[in-house]
Amino acid sequence: METNQYMEMFLDESREHLQSLNDGLLSLENDPEDLSVLNEIFRNAHTLKGMSATMGYTKTAELTHDMENLLDMLRKEQLKVSPEIIDVIFKCLDTLQEMVENISNGESEDLVDVSDLIRQINAIAKGESAEAAAPAAPEASAAAPAGGSPGGISITDTEKTVIVEAKSSGLVPYHIHVEISENCILKSARSYMVMNALDEISDVIKSVPPAEDLEQEKFDHSFDVIIVSDADAKAIEHAVSAISEITVAEVTEFDPEKTEAPAAAPAPTTEPPAPTPEPPAPAAPAPAAKAAPPKAAAPAKKDAKPAAKDAKKAHMGGQSVRVDIEKLDTLMNLVGELVTNKVRLEQIGMTHRLTDLTETLEQMDRVTTDLQSVVMKVRMVPVSQVFNRFPRMVRDLTKELNKEINLTIEGEDTELDRTVIDEIGDPLMHLLRNSLDHGVEHPDEREAKGKPRTGEVGLIARHEGNNVVIMVTDDGAGINADKIRNKAVEKGMITREEADALPDADAVRLIFLPGFSTAEVITDVSGRGVGMDVVRSKIESLGGNVDVETKIDEGSVFKIKLPLTLAIIQAMLVKVQDEMYAIPLGSIDSTINITPDDIKTVQNKEVIVLRGEIIPIARLGEVLSVPKGEATNEEDIFVVVVHVGDHKMGIVVDNLIGQQEIVIKTLGKLLSGLKMLAGATVLGDGHVAMILDVSSLM
């Protein structure tokens, strides 16, 4: 089968399933009794197994199969959920992840050795299931390879196991013999309908000939299917014979243990059935050291959070299509181009006074505006895409640090532009690690302070005006402002006097300064040598900002403010000589109109006084060395007052054109890294204008 075209889909979906497995396992760990979560996990594992088997990744399938067996035992309560089991399954997930990544990199899945893990799984399954009286699973692997061929259908060991297990949980295995009318033209379509109908009421174990051959019409006029179902034979027969052009649908109970042929079915298969006995998994007892994980840290306690008991967690898979982000960018470009052309048409209509045209264009204007906003929305993705990798990280780190921490995530539905989402992961990860490592204290310490042993760490996203705010909160020790002051003085970043004059809130913000590498504040866990200044610069490069509030022994809040999107921003267009520039509205304080007399000098630097505040000014034309045209109006001077943090600056321009939504385009590789420019945009008339990077003007 040509599988390449499905590769992308397989990889994407595998990653998704692994993510849901991780999520599910985490909630199972918190609430081992929750059967609905267990079922969800089982389903995910099952799908993953099916997919990898279809794609021919036998090792992946093998590992998932064993994992699924284990999960199934948990589900049927033949085994009890224990930290040990959870750890092994987590290890499976990590291994599977590695395999999927290997496949994605075009390498072989075999690079990862799974035999050890499989041994561990089997050891657990065996060790515990002996007394749980589950004859099915262990017996199956000991049974002779390749079952008999009841009714001309031979089943493999695995299939047999599945059937036996299904039987033990109250399902009935059936053998269905289906014959299609001799006159039928679309045999494959009919067989597909039969399989579909069966799928709805049962689990299809096997078909002869296999589904692939059915699809390609590689069969005569009959085929056989083995299913397990809780429906009775009559209902199944009814469901199948309801499909037109089906002449015979015989349903008989199927007994995998016996080889007697069901009465009605003369072996219809033309090709000899090929039994594929699976080698019985080596059931050697796992070395004790491997199987027993360190029991040091108790798993995050199921604590007073009954809200987490959402049975509605069953995902309602909405209908969706996967689209390459590049296609969306192209679409965005095209829409931008459309708008540009529309503006041109409007200008033509105006100059030639064509009312008909103008009216039509007004209609078109509405459509293009809608179109634009839809395209923008399409690019938005929920922050859960980043957030959902954190619970696992928090769990692992909590164990590693010997702490008890409960992570609460809120507002994971909040949407952000795809480009922002891609960039925000690392800074968030860093802040979280910080909170876990330094924020939350050790359980004993917490108890001594009269706090609950379990620390609370929150990851909260929400809308705030035109921004999205993401907060990382903890109820830990807080940041000691004096410690920060001392450190900053030690590093020679500020003088002792300056430090003492700083209010606590500002002193804490010193941690964001570059060079404030704080061995005491940041240890090996929280950063691989990455300081808070990196977090800040990353977030500022996304057009956002980060701030911190903290109270000793009550905890800290790191607040990240991000623009909804990076692709379209509101900007003020200004003119210098003949050149047009865009200044992002987010950094504009105000625009004022002054006369040359208002400009004073302080130490040869030009400043203005605005509402009692002294603000330095820069003449944009000189800063950007705009070629001089004829002298402009010297009497009226326009100043755009911009701010970065608490710093303000006046930018002197020749003219203010107005406020406009602009689409940000990069200048490309060739012009990357130019100072003072944040990019370019195409204006309504098709001209290109540069976007100023206000922070580098300061």
Added chain:
Amino acid sequence: MANIDGQVVSDSEVQVVAFKLRNEEYGFSILNVQEIKGLTDITRVPFAPEFIKGVINLRGSVLPVIDLKRRLGLEDTPYTANTRIVIVQLDEVSVGMLVDAVTEVRTINANDIDSTRAVTGTDANSRFISGIGKVDGRLIIQLNISEIIGLTGEE
């Protein structure tokens, strides 16, 4: 001759888009030429390298434009009705090249292309030139696009 979407895949012949800079004729391999555009407004980019004339709007994308004469150290000439922007593509990078006029698409026999050293010696600008083709007594100087774009380069 093998022919994949119109491109000649022969070792012995190359097709070049020939254009003029002042009185000299130059060429880019046709495989690198994306399109040829009339002169449009070029927006100056502050702080850009000197040989970059500015950026243009190509169907919604912002594209840098290199002033080829300035890049090759030739004297400047004013724009004319024949001035064109040749959009070339190398790997993932698209760049416009400002030229005085586009003359034609020529097929040059590989045997008629001389290596540059014979002519330019160790001239500093020789790195921009990949060969000199002779066709009907005319000389078409072939340019090395990656050096001209200078992504790996000196600035």
